Structure formats: C-alpha cells, structure tokens
Amino acid sequence: MSTDSFHSGFVSIIGRPNVGKSTLLNRILGDKIVITSDKPQTTRNRIQGIHNLPGGQIVFIDTPGIHQARSRLNRYMVDTALTAVQGVDAILFLVEANVSPAAQEDLLLETLAKADAPVLLVINKIDLVEKGRLLELIAAYAKLYPFREIVPVSAGTGDGVERLVELVGGCLPEGPPYFPDDILTDVPERFVVAEIIREKVFRLTRDEVPYSTAVVVDTFKEREDGGLISIAATINVERDSQKGIIIGRRGEMLKKIGMQARQEIERLLDAKVFLELFVRVRKDWSESPKMLKEFGYE
Incomplete structure (x- = not known):
C-alpha cells in the first residue's frame, strides 16, 4: 500500500461453511466481533469489520457459508454470500488445506462467475498439512482460476495473516476512510x-x-x-x-x-x-x- 496517499475499500470473505471466515476476520481485527463455533452455518448475516493501516482502511465483509440451501433462512444466507462478490474492491475466497481442490472446483467457478474484483485464494488451516502437500495444493488451485494471489494462512494461529493483509491492501484504490479509526464494526x-x-x-x-x-x-x-x-x-x-x-x-x-x-x-x-x-x-x-x-x- 502506498504511503504517500490514502487507500480504502471493501473486501468480501466468502467460502463454504466452517472454513474459518469468521475466525480469520477476528484474527485480522485483533478482537472478536463475529461469533464462531465448530458447527457449520454459524454466521447468518453480512457483518463488516474495519481494519485500519498506516495510509489505508480495509472494510472486511464476513458472509455466511455457501451451501445447499433448503429452508427460507438458508436461502437468505446463501443469497447474502453470493451477492458479496459484486461491488467490492477485492474478494477473499477461503478453502481448507485438508480439502481436495477438485472438490472445490464447481463451487469456485459458480460463485466467482459474477465476480468483478480481483480474487485472492486463501488456503486456511495450513497447520493441518505438510509443506509438500501445501505446494501441491497451490499448484492445483492455480489451474482452476486466475487468482490475483494464492495465500496460505492459519487463522487459528495467525500464521500468514499479516502477509495476507498486506496483499489485500495492495488491491485497494485511492480514497478516504469510510469509518472513524476508533471502531471495529458498524453493527450496533x-x-x-x-x-x-x-x-x-x-x-x-x-x-x-x-x-x-x-x-x-x-x-x-x-x-x-x-x-x-x-x-x-x-x-x-x-x-x-x-x-x-x-x-x-x-x-x-x-x-x-x-x-x-x-x-x-x-x-x-x-x-x-x-x-x-x-x-x-x-x-x-x-x-x-x-x-x-x-x-x-x-
């Protein structure tokens, strides 16, 4: 991120249920604003978390997991997630390091079909796989979609998260801050x-x-x-x-x-x-x- 001008923008965090989207946002913000559990579909609403940097402000948007919706509530949740790929400055697509890329291909392509912003693939839970397997994953995902970056992280331990934030900052346009620098979220x-x-x-x-x-x-x-x-x-x-x-x-x-x-x-x-x-x-x-x-x- 340039130090001689201010950059700001909105960044959506999307992916399947239980891949660690809310944990990642809480880790970036350094505080808990989004609830978490080991059960899928914990997040139901679109929640914004505000992260301030020297010379910039990133407004992260946490979304419900994308899944096969059956009830009206679940359809609302999925619609909320899918609309989050439009009108933002960057997209973080989270996947788990212990899940095969082939199992993600259809979801990736369908979800990102209407994306109009650079997409960073975030491979989460890297503490669960060996380095050799991680390199294989990166190579496999690179063949599925033209990602701006592929970033391995562990939201649980914080490994790689600082680098991810730096890369996200590089995607933002010049602009003023959207929120005061003393708040973490816009929800009441x-x-x-x-x-x-x-x-x-x-x-x-x-x-x-x-x-x-x-x-x-x-x-x-x-x-x-x-x-x-x-x-x-x-x-x-x-x-x-x-x-x-x-x-x-x-x-x-x-x-x-x-x-x-x-x-x-x-x-x-x-x-x-x-x-x-x-x-x-x-x-x-x-x-x-x-x-x-x-x-x-x-």
Missing part, C-alpha cells in the same frame, strides 16, 4: 449481544437446536451512573421440545448459556451486565417471511 451493540447469546446456544446444544434458534434483544438499558447495563433477550425456537432443551433440567442449560454470554458481553462492553433470558416458541419461524424479517434475516 444490540446485534453483537444477540449474536453472543446465539453463539453460546451453538456451542452448548446439539443436533437441530442451534439451527432453530433466533435471538432478539428486547431491552438494553444503561444506568445513568454507568454502573450496570441491564439486558433482556429472548431465545426463539421452533418447537416445544427445543424450548425444553434450551431451558434444561431445572433451568440449568439456560443458566449456563446466560452465564457464558454475560461474561463475554461484559468483556465486550467493558461494564457490569445484568442479563435476563427468556425462551419462546415461534413455530417454523425459519420458513416465515414475516418472522425472518422480524429477526433481522430478510
């Missing part, structure tokens, strides 16, 4: 709080329960003396059986979700938090246009 605190609660559901429950959950922050009140933030949120599920799982025996699961969420929210807000959680059944909400809109998905 209420959104991040809801996502943190949903992350705990993803991490603590199994099977279809995490995928049937939507979280809404009902109240967010800060005391005038700045001593405490009072938050009430509702965990919406699709069936009575799921409500029972979220609450747990004698309310133990809901307490665990609340405790872990509160601790992380306090770190995020740098304040003491009183968190009250409710669970409500909204039958088949993931197929309802009205409820999807209410929950912020359409």
Whole structure:
C-alpha cells in the first residue's frame, strides 16, 4: 500500500461453511466481533469489520457459508454470500488445506462467475498439512482460476495473516476512510449481544437446536451512573421440545448459556451486565417471511 496517499475499500470473505471466515476476520481485527463455533452455518448475516493501516482502511465483509440451501433462512444466507462478490474492491475466497481442490472446483467457478474484483485464494488451516502437500495444493488451485494471489494462512494461529493483509491492501484504490479509526464494526451493540447469546446456544446444544434458534434483544438499558447495563433477550425456537432443551433440567442449560454470554458481553462492553433470558416458541419461524424479517434475516 502506498504511503504517500490514502487507500480504502471493501473486501468480501466468502467460502463454504466452517472454513474459518469468521475466525480469520477476528484474527485480522485483533478482537472478536463475529461469533464462531465448530458447527457449520454459524454466521447468518453480512457483518463488516474495519481494519485500519498506516495510509489505508480495509472494510472486511464476513458472509455466511455457501451451501445447499433448503429452508427460507438458508436461502437468505446463501443469497447474502453470493451477492458479496459484486461491488467490492477485492474478494477473499477461503478453502481448507485438508480439502481436495477438485472438490472445490464447481463451487469456485459458480460463485466467482459474477465476480468483478480481483480474487485472492486463501488456503486456511495450513497447520493441518505438510509443506509438500501445501505446494501441491497451490499448484492445483492455480489451474482452476486466475487468482490475483494464492495465500496460505492459519487463522487459528495467525500464521500468514499479516502477509495476507498486506496483499489485500495492495488491491485497494485511492480514497478516504469510510469509518472513524476508533471502531471495529458498524453493527450496533444490540446485534453483537444477540449474536453472543446465539453463539453460546451453538456451542452448548446439539443436533437441530442451534439451527432453530433466533435471538432478539428486547431491552438494553444503561444506568445513568454507568454502573450496570441491564439486558433482556429472548431465545426463539421452533418447537416445544427445543424450548425444553434450551431451558434444561431445572433451568440449568439456560443458566449456563446466560452465564457464558454475560461474561463475554461484559468483556465486550467493558461494564457490569445484568442479563435476563427468556425462551419462546415461534413455530417454523425459519420458513416465515414475516418472522425472518422480524429477526433481522430478510
């Protein structure tokens, strides 16, 4: 990136579910603004993370994983990801080092068919493969698409991430910053709080329960003396059986979700938090246009 002029732009991070897109963004920003879990399809919304450099600003766009969509919610997620290849200054296409390039070919070509920006292929999780295998992967991917760069990284350890950011900076046009230099994301605190609660559901429950959950922050009140933030949120599920799982025996699961969420929210807000959680059944909400809109998905 040139030091005698300011460069700025938008960069989309796309790929299959669970390849490490959100982990990579959190690593670049040096803080956690996007929730993560070991389950696919954790990210549902398009989230922007702002990274400032000497002489430049990169606005990274984290997207849901591209997958075979069945429910209306999943179709929204995939559409959100696919539209992110247009109108940006660069694209990071993430793949896993332990997945064959041949298995990615159709997804690559279909997803990037409408791309109008340089594409950097990011081979993530390089700590899982040997160097010889990594060189083979780079050569194989180079035959599939005219990538601007092929960059091996480990979002988990940080290996290669600094070089990736430098290469991304070199793709940006001259222009002013889009955001103040003291913020990491443009999403409101209420959104991040809801996502943190949903992350705990993803991490603590199994099977279809995490995928049937939507979280809404009902109240967010800060005391005038700045001593405490009072938050009430509702965990919406699709069936009575799921409500029972979220609450747990004698309310133990809901307490665990609340405790872990509160601790992380306090770190995020740098304040003491009183968190009250409710669970409500909204039958088949993931197929309802009205409820999807209410929950912020359409």
